[in-house]
Amino acid sequence: MAEYVWPAAGDRLHIGKHISRLDGPVKATGRAKYAYDVNRRGMLWAIMVQSPHAHARITAIDTSAAEAMDGVVKVHIIQDVGTEIQWAHDEIVAVAATSEEVARDGAAAVKIEYEVLPHFVNERAVDEAPDAQPAQEETTGDPAAAMAAAATKSSGSYHVAQIAHCSLESHGQVAEWQDEETVTLWASTQAISGVASQLGEQIGIPASNVHVETQYMGGGFGSKFSVDRWGVVCAQIARDTGRPVKLMLDRDQEVSVAGARPSTHAEVSTGADADGNVVAWDSKSWGSGGPAGANSPPLPYVFAFDNQTHMHTSVPTNTGPARAWRAPRHPQACLVTMRALEDLAHAAGMDPLDFFLRNIEKTGERASTYVEELEKGAELMGWRDRWRPRGSGTGTVRSGLGLALHTWGGRGHRSNCEVLAYRDGLVEARIGSQDLGTGTRTIIALVLAETFGVGLEQVKVTMGRSVLPASGASGGSTTVGGVSGATRRAALNAVDAVFERIAPRLGTEMANLELRNGELHFKDGSMAAMPWRQAATLIGVNPVSATGANPGPGQLNDSGVGGIQMADVSVDMETGVVSINRMVAVQDCGLILDMKLAESQVYGSLIMGVTYALTEERVFDPHTGQMLNPDMEFYKLAGIEDVGEMIVHMMTGPGYDERGVIGLGEPPVIAPGAAIANAATNATGVPINEMPMTPERVLAAINGGMA
Amino acid sequence: MAQTRYPKTPREEQPEASPATSPDERIDSAETGARGPFSRRQFLRGSAAAGAASAGLLSGILDDAEAQDEPGVAGPGAVDMAFKINGKAYVATLEPRVTLLDALRNHLDLTGAKKVCDRGTCGACTVLLNGDPVYACSVLAIEAQGSEVTTVEGIGSPANMHPIQQAFVDHDAQQCGFCTPGFVVASAALLNRHPNPDQDTVHRELGGNLCRCGTYAGIRAAVAQAAGGGTTNG
Numbered sequence: 005m006a007e008y009v010w011p012a013a014g015d016r017l018h019i020g021k022h023i024s025r026l027d028g029p030v031k032a033t034g035r036a037k038y039a040y041d042v043n044r045r046g047m048l049w050a051i052m053v054q055s056p057h058a059h060a061r062i063t064a065i066d067t068s069a070a071e072a073m074d075g076v077v078k079v080h081i082i083q084d085v086g087t088e089i090q091w092a093h094d095e096i097v098a099v100a101a102t103s104e105e106v107a108r109d110g111a112a113a114v115k116i117e118y119e120v121l122p123h124f125v126n127e128r129a130v131d132e133a134p135d136a137q138p139a140q141e142e143t144t145g146d147p148a149a150a151m152a153a154a155a156t157k158s159s160g161s162y163h164v165a166q167i168a169h170c171s172l173e174s175h176g177q178v179a180e181w182q183d184e185e186t187v188t189l190w191a192s193t194q195a196i197s198g199v200a201s202q203l204g205e206q207i208g209i210p211a212s213n214v215h216v217e218t219q220y221m222g223g224g225f226g227s228k229f230s231v232d233r234w235g236v237v238c239a240q241i242a243r244d245t246g247r248p249v250k251l252m253l254d255r256d257q258e259v260s261v262a263g264a265r266p267s268t269h270a271e272v273s274t275g276a277d278a279d280g281n282v283v284a285w286d287s288k289s290w291g292s293g294g295p296a297g298a299n300s301p302p303l304p305y306v307f308a309f310d311n312q313t314h315m316h317t318s319v320p321t322n323t324g325p326a327r328a329w330r331a332p333r334h335p336q337a338c339l340v341t342m343r344a345l346e347d348l349a350h351a352a353g354m355d356p357l358d359f360f361l362r363n364i365e366k367t368g369e370r371a372s373t374y375v376e377e378l379e380k381g382a383e384l385m386g387w388r389d390r391w392r393p394r395g396s397g398t399g400t401v402r403s404g405l406g407l408a409l410h411t412w413g414g415r416g417h418r419s420n421c422e423v424l425a426y427r428d429g430l431v432e433a434r435i436g437s438q439d440l441g442t443g444t445r446t447i448i449a450l451v452l453a454e455t456f457g458v459g460l461e462q463v464k465v466t467m468g469r470s471v472l473p474a475s476g477a478s479g480g481s482t483t484v485g486g487v488s489g490a491t492r493r494a495a496l497n498a499v500d501a502v503f504e505r506i507a508p509r510l511g512t513e514m515a516n517l518e519l520r521n522g523e524l525h526f527k528d529g530s531m532a533a534m535p536w537r538q539a540a541t542l543i544g545v546n547p548v549s550a551t552g553a554n555p556g557p558g559q560l561n562d563s564g565v566g567g568i569q570m571a572d573v574s575v576d577m578e579t580g581v582v583s584i585n586r587m588v589a590v591q592d593c594g595l596i597l598d599m600k601l602a603e604s605q606v607y608g609s610l611i612m613g614v615t616y617a618l619t620e621e622r623v624f625d626p627h628t629g630q631m632l633n634p635d636m637e638f639y640k641l642a643g644i645e646d647v648g649e650m651i652v653h654m655m656t657g658p659g660y661d662e663r664g665v666i667g668l669g670e671p672p673v674i675a676p677g678a679a680i681a682n683a684a685t686n687a688t689g690v691p692i693n694e695m696p697m698t699p700e701r702v703l704a705a706i707n708g709g710m711a
Numbered sequence: 712m713a714q715t716r717y718p719k720t721p722r723e724e725q726p727e728a729s730p731a732t733s734p735d736e737r738i739d740s741a742e743t744g745a746r747g748p749f750s751r752r753q754f755l756r757g758s759a760a761a762g763a764a765s766a767g768l769l770s771g772i773l774d775d776a777e778a779q780d781e782p783g784v785a786g787p788g789a790v791d792m793a794f795k796i797n798g799k800a801y802v803a804t805l806e807p808r809v810t811l812l813d814a815l816r817n818h819l820d821l822t823g824a825k826k827v828c829d830r831g832t833c834g835a836c837t838v839l840l841n842g843d844p845v846y847a848c849s850v851l852a853i854e855a856q857g858s859e860v861t862t863v864e865g866i867g868s869p870a871n872m873h874p875i876q877q878a879f880v881d882h883d884a885q886q887c888g889f890c891t892p893g894f895v896v897a898s899a900a901l902l903n904r905h906p907n908p909d910q911d912t913v914h915r916e917l918g919g920n921l922c923r924c925g926t927y928a929g930i931r932a933a934v935a936q937a938a939g940g941g942t943t944n945g
Contacts, residue, residue, distance in 0.1 A: 031888035034823020034863030222889030441887030611925030
């Protein structure tokens with residue numbers, strides 16, 4: 005029987021190397037077909053009519069003009085008269101036509117009347133919220149007494165705005181029915197298996213008759229787990245008309261209704277003893293991610309103090325609903341905690357690096373990892389030589405350093421894999437997972453090739469279809485652990501099955517065979533090594549098949565990572581512009597399967613972090629309740645010139661590798677904002693407590709600090 | 712305001728082609744490059760010639776059709792258009808309001824250029840028009856006639872990648888890949904103009920493209936490799 009472990013460091017053929025993603029060429033040449041790119045014969049385009057009001061009741065819908073239009077094939081009412089609309093841009097009617105242009109004309113011709121109701125969109129003014137709800141209250145020890153006894157105290161208000169996912173491929177899909185009971189959905193989704201079940205249930209056909217296909221998808225970041233109302237509508241129109249239908253959200257819909265990260269506002273008081281040990285924490289937070297309000301961020305973050313209290317208020321707003329945004333609730337918690345602790349370090353007259361190290365045991369089981377990572381980060385940033393106390397700079401442009409810690413779980417999800425070995429030497433993995441661009445396809449291939457001891461050209465990955473062995477949704481950094489565990493077990497089982505098939509034909513025992521370096525070896529040396537492709541011919545016409553699952557036997561993955569980041573920024577004291585000089589990220593994630601892809605995740609996270617730290621914000625007009633920037637001119641993403649120099653260091657080797665595979669999509673995106681805010685505070689000498697750190701806000705802080 | 716004079720390819724000079732009449736056929740013609748004999752004007756002339764009795768009646772219509780073939784007067788209904796894309800001839804019957812991006816994606820099944828912001832901000836739809844990068848969402852298809860259009864598909868193929876495409880692969884300058892075609896086209900144009908660009912030039916020339924996954928470190932390194940330099944970051 006196979007032993008379910010990863011190969012030892014010296015025996016790895018592919019694992020840990022810098023391997024280019026296998027679908028790089030099809031993407032770089034524009035050949036990769038995303039859901040948005042699927043064009044089917046006789047296909048209709050569908051466009052949705054949206055509510056202009058943040059809170060309203062539909063009183064009348066007149067679709068007659070749209071229906072009379074040449075080329076309009078179907079007008080589908082999504083939400084009928086009497087429905088109460090809870091956010092602007094909510095979809096009410098879909099118009100399907102023979103061309104996109106006509107569908108837009110049709111949508112524009114639909115007349116909807118509303119009874120406008122009162123709305124609330126700016127949750128920062130929690131006292132004005134009509135429906136704020138206490139959501140959490142937790143106390144450990146005696147924070148009040150500890151605070152009273154503290155030698156050093158600090159307090160501050162910290163604010164993180166609502167942001168959007170703004171995936172470049174908007175949400176949507178193409179639906180086409182094969183017969184009355186079977187539909188194919190080319191969907192931009194993070195969860196092919198889940199979407200098949202959801203759609204089947206909602207349109208009344210067996211889930212097994214829904215074929216979801218996602219070979220490539222243009223970004224989700226946590227916003228694409230559901231079939232969504234527009235997915236169901238698309239399938240319904242396709243059924244009603246007997247024609248394929250493409251329904252993709254327009255950019256304004258994408259940014260306003262298809263995903264939001266909740267805001268967090270917090271008031272924090274902290275206390276330390278004379279040696280810089282944190283002895284007391286007191287936080288009150290509130291926030292919103294739409295009509296459901298928002299759950300509490302985990303405060304205090306990473307650290308747990310003997311005496312701490314936290315209270316959270318959830319504030320419903322008439323804004324497009326929240327969806328999981330990469331590392332849900334963590335970036336907000338990180339900003340609040342790391343800014344508050346930096347303020348306390350400043351009050352205690354300490355370098356924050358020393359201050360964090362002084363308190364590092366309060367991070368729990370990851371403490372020694374954080375120490376290693378802080379030391380590595382300090383070396384890469386030159387922290388010891390370059391850090392100066394807050395506000396030491398002079399002149400118009402002042403630079404500063406900041407740091408932050410983060411953590412995440414990232415245990416592999418449930419996943420199944422079938423491995424087939426063919427007599428031409430090809431080895432295939434079949435797995436119902438999806439590759440969001442993290443490199444899942446490449447990871448599966450390299451695990452398979454590693455296990456068979458062959459080159460990547462000998463393996464094939466068949467994925468992205470819901471009819472394949474079920475695999476979990478790609479979210480929460482769970483995919484890499486899930487698919488690698490399932491693939492490794494299936495591949496190990498397949499190797500055994502191959503040996504079982506061919507050993508008798510070679511006149512030996514299974515146990516005498518092993519595969520490495522593209523060859524079949526005989527452990528007893530009774531025969532010379534045989535190239536794999538020659539050995540594979542003994543498989544015969546029926547391929548060998550074996551399956552594997554995650555979780556399963558053996559420890560192939562684990563949960564829980566640390567990670568630290570440091571920022572070097574410059575702030576123009578006259579304009580309030582924060583610019584990034586350098587970001588350093590030091591990250592652990594257990595056994596790294598593909599170093600190039602792992603580093604890409606961290607670079608990408610730093611860049612996404614710079615973006616939400618400096619420019620991203622969903623801005624709502626309190627008067628109309630509308631989002632003012634549902635576009636990409638004013639909902640700003642950082643460009644290539646905005647992100648500074650980036651240094652990424654992955655922790656590997658003893659202490660890390662033997663933990664097995666741990667997910668990496670979330671952890672490095674958590675800390676950039678906090679590190680940048682601490683650096684901006686260090687540079688300007690005044691607390692920069694709000695994300696995004698727009699020039700207007702930074703100037704206000706500078707002017708307030710100077711007043 | 713002066714009326715735009717749409718550059719038009721004289722129909723007589725077009726390679727043999729047929730205007731597509733349905734979305735299906737448009738896709739077919741795009742794939743095969745197959746073309747047929749008709750333009751609207753030729754059809755009307757043919758009709759007039761075939762029915763001498765009605766020639767008088769048709770002559771008025773013919774005059775209208777002639778007038779519509781004058782520069783600046785097209786539409787508002789669908790009109791025949793001819794394009795040269797990646798060195799191949801294409802025809803389609805499109806409303807004058809259709810953007811080059813929608814013509815490529817919806818009517819010619821050239822889906823490499825992506826629709827993201829659809830208003831000239833993100834660069835995901837970048838194509839070359841006579842060698843210059845443009846946002847295809849902000850160019851009308853009718854205005855692209857007579858120009859050489861190059862999409863990402865024309866820059867290189869998986870089996871025969873342009874050096875910048877190979878460099879994007881080598882430096883993992885792509886994650887989800889949705890911004891990648893725009894960046895590849897913009898980078899190819901950058902290297903045509905500046906064979907050995909410094910970092911400021913790279914930043915300026917690629918500043919009109921946005922990525923959400925955060926691949927800028929890889930893109931910097933890819934451009935450096937394709938320019939013949941070393942690696943910069945990543």
